Amino acid sequence: xxxxxxxxxxxYKGDTSGRPVLQVLEMRRNPGGSAGADRYVLxxxxxxxxQKAMLAPELNPLAEARGxxxxxxxxxxxxxxxxxxxxxxxxxxxxxxxxSPEEMGNRKVGSPVPVETQGAASPNSVASPSGxxxxxxxxxxxxxxxxxxxxxxxxxxxxxxYVQRWKVVGRVTARTGVKHWSKPTxxxxxxxxxxxxxxxxxxxxxxxxxxxxxxxxxxxVGRAVELGxxxxxxxNKQYSTLDAEYEINFGEEAHVVPAAAGAAAEIGGxxxxxxxxxxxxxxxxxxxxxxxxxxxGHSEARDITTRQGKELTKRELTLADDSGYQIQxxxxxxxxxxxxxxWASHPVVALRGVRVSDWGGRSISTGASTDVSxxxxxxxxxxKLRNWWDFSGHKQxxxxxxxxxxxTPAGGEDDPGAGSGAYVSLASLETTPPNExxxxxxxxxxxxxxxxxxxxxxxxxxxxxxxxxxxxGVQVNAALWGERAAADSPLAPRWAECPVAAVRGxxxxxxxxxxxxxxxxxxxxxxxxxLARAGALRAWFAERGNLIDPRPLSVPxxxxxxxxxxxx
Numbered sequence: 001x002x003x004x005x006x007x008x009x010x011x012y013k014g015d016t017s018g019r020p021v022l023q024v025l026e027m028r029r030n031p032g033g034s035a036g037a038d039r040y041v042l043x044x045x046x047x048x049x050x051q052k053a054m055l056a057p058e059l060n061p062l063a064e065a066r067g068x069x070x071x072x073x074x075x076x077x078x079x080x081x082x083x084x085x086x087x088x089x090x091x092x093x094x095x096x097x098x099x100s101p102e103e104m105g106n107r108k109v110g111s112p113v114p115v116e117t118q119g120a121a122s123p124n125s126v127a128s129p130s131g132x133x134x135x136x137x138x139x140x141x142x143x144x145x146x147x148x149x150x151x152x153x154x155x156x157x158x159x160x161x162y163v164q165r166w167k168v169v170g171r172v173t174a175r176t177g178v179k180h181w182s183k184p185t186x187x188x189x190x191x192x193x194x195x196x197x198x199x200x201x202x203x204x205x206x207x208x209x210x211x212x213x214x215x216x217x218x219x220x221v222g223r224a225v226e227l228g229x230x231x232x233x234x235x236n237k238q239y240s241t242l243d244a245e246y247e248i249n250f251g252e253e254a255h256v257v258p259a260a261a262g263a264a265a266e267i268g269g270x271x272x273x274x275x276x277x278x279x280x281x282x283x284x285x286x287x288x289x290x291x292x293x294x295x296x297g298h299s300e301a302r303d304i305t306t307r308q309g310k311e312l313t314k315r316e317l318t319l320a321d322d323s324g325y326q327i328q329x330x331x332x333x334x335x336x337x338x339x340x341x342x343w344a345s346h347p348v349v350a351l352r353g354v355r356v357s358d359w360g361g362r363s364i365s366t367g368a369s370t371d372v373s374x375x376x377x378x379x380x381x382x383x384k385l386r387n388w389w390d391f392s393g394h395k396q397x398x399x400x401x402x403x404x405x406x407x408t409p410a411g412g413e414d415d416p417g418a419g420s421g422a423y424v425s426l427a428s429l430e431t432t433p434p435n436e437x438x439x440x441x442x443x444x445x446x447x448x449x450x451x452x453x454x455x456x457x458x459x460x461x462x463x464x465x466x467x468x469x470x471x472x473g474v475q476v477n478a479a480l481w482g483e484r485a486a487a488d489s490p491l492a493p494r495w496a497e498c499p500v501a502a503v504r505g506x507x508x509x510x511x512x513x514x515x516x517x518x519x520x521x522x523x524x525x526x527x528x529x530x531l532a533r534a535g536a537l538r539a540w541f542a543e544r545g546n547l548i549d550p551r552p553l554s555v556p557x558x559x560x561x562x563x564x565x566x567x568x
Contacts, residue, residue, distance in 0.1 A: 001099040007046040047110035053090035071101035089162035151228040156201035167228030170195035173270040174371040204247040211254040224264035228255035241288040241353035278323035285358040293319035298343040322388040328402035330365040339530035347532040362401040390425040427472035434510040442468035447495035477554035478516040499526040512555035
C-alpha cells in the first residue's frame with residue numbers, strides 16, 4: 001500500500017476534497033466520562049508529515065473490534081478539517097481499513113515530522129496529487145462570517161466542538177415555555193426545544209434572550225426547521241433525557257428558518273421505545289424510558305418551592321396499561337398547569353423520555369426534554385390500549401408500582417379529579433351489566449322533541465331522547481329528563497349543532513336493547529374545553545363520523561318510549 005504523499009499537508013490546509021491513504025502511527029482513547037461516548041485520537045502520517053485526527057463516535061467499533069490500530073493503513077473517505085483557536089482539528093466520519101500492521105511491515109513509513117513545521121514552506125515543497133496546490137503562506141486563513149450561506153449541514157450525530165460553521169435540519173419534537181431568570185449578575189429569559197434529524201438523532205437546544213424572543217414562534221412542535229450559528233456544550237444529563245453527547249445554546253446570532261419542503265419531507269417524527277409498566281418495575285432508578293399508558297386518575301396542580309428557592313408547579317398522574325400495573329407520574333411546569341379536564345377523560349398518553357425514580361417503590365417524572373403527547377391516535381398500539389381501558393381495564397384490579405408510606409397505592413381510585421369512573425366507548429356498553437352508572441363521551445347525532453311523560457312515582461316529567469354515536473361505530477339512545485330536556489332549556493338550541501357530550505353518571509338500562517338515562521344527578525357537559533377525547537371525536541365526526549351507518553344498541557325512539565323511566 002502506497003501512502004498519499006502530501007495528504008497530511010492538504011488536511012492541514014483545510015482541503016477535504018481528496019481520499020488520502022495514510023498510516024496510523026498512534027491511537028489513544030479519551031474517556032467520555034459523563035459527557036458521553038469515549039473518543040479516539042489518531043496520529044496520521046503520509047510518510048513526510050503527521051497530523052492528529054479525532055474519530056467520530058460511530059467509528060469506535062473500528063478501534064475496538066475491527067482492526068484499527070497503530071501502524072495500519074487507512075483511506076479517509078468523509079472527514080472535516082477546521083481551524084479552532086489557532087490549531088488544526090480533523091474529525092474523521094468515515095474511513096476504510098486498507099492494510100494491517102503486518103502488511104505494512106510492522107514499521108513506520110518514512111521519518112515524518114509534525115505538519116505544523118511545514119506552515120511556511122514553498123508550495124512546491126510538497127506534492128498534492130489529490131487536490132489543488134496548497135497556499136504557500138503560513139498565515140492563518142481569515143474566518144468567514146458564519147452567515148447562512150457559509151453553513152454546512154451536518155447530522156446531529158456528527159456535531160462536535162471541533163467543527164465550525166455547521167447547521168442542522170430537523171423537526172421540533174418538544175418545546176418548553178419561556179422562562180425568566182434573575183441572578184445577581186443580571187436577568188434574562190430562555191426556552192428549550194428538542195430537534196430530531198432525518199437520521200433519528202435528537203438534540204436539545206436552548207435559546208437565550210433576543211434569540212428566545214425571535215425564535216419561539218418558529219419552533220412549534222412538529223415544524224421542520226434549519227438551525228445554525230449555535231454553540232455546542234456537553235449535555236447536562238440532569239436536565240436532558242436525550243442520548244446526545246452535546247446540546248446547543250443559541251444567542252443573538254441564531255440562524256433559525258423553516259426547512260425547505262424537500263428536506264422537511266425526509267424528517268420523521270419522534271421515535272418511541274415503549275416499555276410496559278410491568279417492565280418499569282425492574283428498571284434501574286435514574287434511567288429514562290418511554291411509556292404508553294392511560295391516565296387512570298390525577299391530582300390537583302400545586303405549587304412548591306425547591307430547596308434552591310425556585311417555585312415550580314407539579315401534578316401527579318396515575319397511569320395504567322394492559323400489563324396489569326399502575327404507576328405514579330409527576331408532570332411539571334406548563335403541562336401541570338393545563339386544565340384538569342383533559343386528564344379527567346382518561347386519555348391515552350405517550351411519554352417519551354421520563355426518568356425512573358425509586359420514590360415509593362417505582363415512579364416516573366417528566367423533565368424539560370420529555371415529550372408528552374395526549375391521545376396519540378397515529379401510534380400503532382393506541383387503539384389496542386384504548387380498547388383495553390374502555391372494555392375491561394377501568395374495572396381491572398391493578399398492581400401499584402408506587403406506594404404511600406403506609407403501603408397503600410399512591411393515587412388510584414381516590415385521585416382528586418378521577419371522577420365517578422372512566423369514560424368508556426359506546427361499544428363497551430353492550431357487555432356492561434345493566435343498572436350500572438357509566439361515563440361516556442359521544443356526539444349527539446340527533447335529539448327528539450321534548451315530551452311530557454308519566455314517571456314511576458306518578459308525576460309528569462319532561463323527557464327528550466338523544467341519539468349518541470362515537471368512533472367505536474355504535475349508536476345508543478340516551479333519555480334526558482327534567483329541566484334540561486325542556487323546550488325552553490338553554491341546551492335546546494345546541495342539539496341541532498351535533499355537539500360532543502361528556503356524560504358522568506348515566507344509568508345503563510337494558511330497556512329496548514341498551515340505553516342510557518340521564519337523571520338530575522347525571523352531569524352533562526356539551527363541547528367541553530380541554531377534553532382531549534372530545535376534540536378527537538369532534539374531528540372524527542366532521543371528517544367521516546357523520547357519514548357512517550352506526551350499529552344501534554337501542555331500539556329507535558318512538559313517541560315517549562325508551563330510557564327506562566324518569567328519575568326526575
